[in-house]
Amino acid sequence: MSESDDIRPGEIAVEAPPPDDARLRFIGRCVTPFAERKDCPRQGRLDGPECRLEIFAPWGRALDGIEAFETLDVLYWLDRSRRDLVLQSPKSDGGLRGTFSLRSPVRPNPIGLARVRLVRREGDTLVVRGLDCLNGTPLVDIKPDRCAFSVQAPPKAADRC
Amino acid sequence: MSESDDIRPGEIAVEAPPPDDARLRFIGRCVTPFAERKDCPRQGRLDGPECRLEIFAPWGRALDGIEAFETLDVLYWLDRSRRDLVLQSPKSDGGLRGTFSLRSPVRPNPIGLARVRLVRREGDTLVVRGLDCLNGTPLVDIKPDRCAFSVQAPPKAADRC
Numbered sequence: 001m002s003e004s005d006d007i008r009p010g011e012i013a014v015e016a017p018p019p020d021d022a023r024l025r026f027i028g029r030c031v032t033p034f035a036e037r038k039d040c041p042r043q044g045r046l047d048g049p050e051c052r053l054e055i056f057a058p059w060g061r062a063l064d065g066i067e068a069f070e071t072l073d074v075l076y077w078l079d080r081s082r083r084d085l086v087l088q089s090p091k092s093d094g095g096l097r098g099t100f101s102l103r104s105p106v107r108p109n110p111i112g113l114a115r116v117r118l119v120r121r122e123g124d125t126l127v128v129r130g131l132d133c134l135n136g137t138p139l140v141d142i143k144p145d146r147c148a149f150s151v152q153a154p155p156k157a158a159d160r161c
Numbered sequence: 162m163s164e165s166d167d168i169r170p171g172e173i174a175v176e177a178p179p180p181d182d183a184r185l186r187f188i189g190r191c192v193t194p195f196a197e198r199k200d201c202p203r204q205g206r207l208d209g210p211e212c213r214l215e216i217f218a219p220w221g222r223a224l225d226g227i228e229a230f231e232t233l234d235v236l237y238w239l240d241r242s243r244r245d246l247v248l249q250s251p252k253s254d255g256g257l258r259g260t261f262s263l264r265s266p267v268r269p270n271p272i273g274l275a276r277v278r279l280v281r282r283e284g285d286t287l288v289v290r291g292l293d294c295l296n297g298t299p300l301v302d303i304k305p306d307r308c309a310f311s312v313q314a315p316p317k318a319a320d321r322c
Binding site for chain 2: 018019020021022064066069077086103113
């Protein structure tokens with residue numbers, strides 16, 4: 001994590017204890033054509049360029065069955081983002097917004113969330129469209145898109161209408 | 162984290178090093194009517210019961226501006242889930258699926274993702290519908306729903322069609 005970014009006028013940083021409530025293990029990495037921040041789109045598009053999700057051992061088999069889904073939720077770790085801003089000025093015009101009302105990479109837990117289109121699986125790698133992150137961004141999780149997802153387990157009482 | 166759950170026939174656990182690639186700080190907690198796992202729906206519904214997202218200090222002001230959004234993405238930490246399964250049998254019938262092709266709470270990084278409807282803000286608390294997690298589940302992040310979200314910053318080259 002780097003906190004080296006400049007603060008824009010009006011933005012408010014807070015002091016918070018070091019984060020240590022839970023720990024992540026990276027399950028892979030994103031290979032994208034975006035080498036620098038200025039190359040990244042603000043939001044990925046399902047018709048964007050092909051990118052790759054490379055899964056590290058021992059998690060490769062956890063992809064089994066994923067070919068059945070057209071779209072996926074991808075969680076990744078924005079490892080270059082500062083984590084201490086509560087108010088941000090995304091337009092740099094002095095207009096302030098709370099961090100949780102933005103999809104900015106600057107947040108207390110810098111987890112990015114993209115919905116991507118699955119193009120194909122190649123072994124332990126998924127080829128997808130829709131990522132917006134830097135090349136090399138660490139992967140945290142992959143889930144089937146909730147809209148496309150059919151619950152596999154038997155219904156429970158709380159699932160009833 | 163508890164790894165005490167039984168493994169079902171055919172499920173495959175792996176050995177992985179302790180997770181320490183990145184660290185989270187909990188930003189609040191979910192208050193839901195679901196006291197035990199059996200009470201939780203498989204997936205939340207936008208017309209489900211009212212729940213509360215209580216934000217801890219110093220992050221309250223990070224909610225500013227959130228009232229403009231009807232739906233939000235909520236990330237939370239499934240602190241009771243085992244983290245070592247690559248293949249799971251959600252129907253307990255011997256049929257196996259990879260962890261990343263399921264929305265099961267059992268995953269290498271047990272982060273749950275719910276899309277919720279924002280009912281109202283009450284100070285540092287959001288009242289929402291659509292959560293499916295246990296009462297007391299730690300909160301990791303809140304983002305405006307990407308579909309409802311209008312990018313606030315000026316367009317960049319990579320945003321063009």
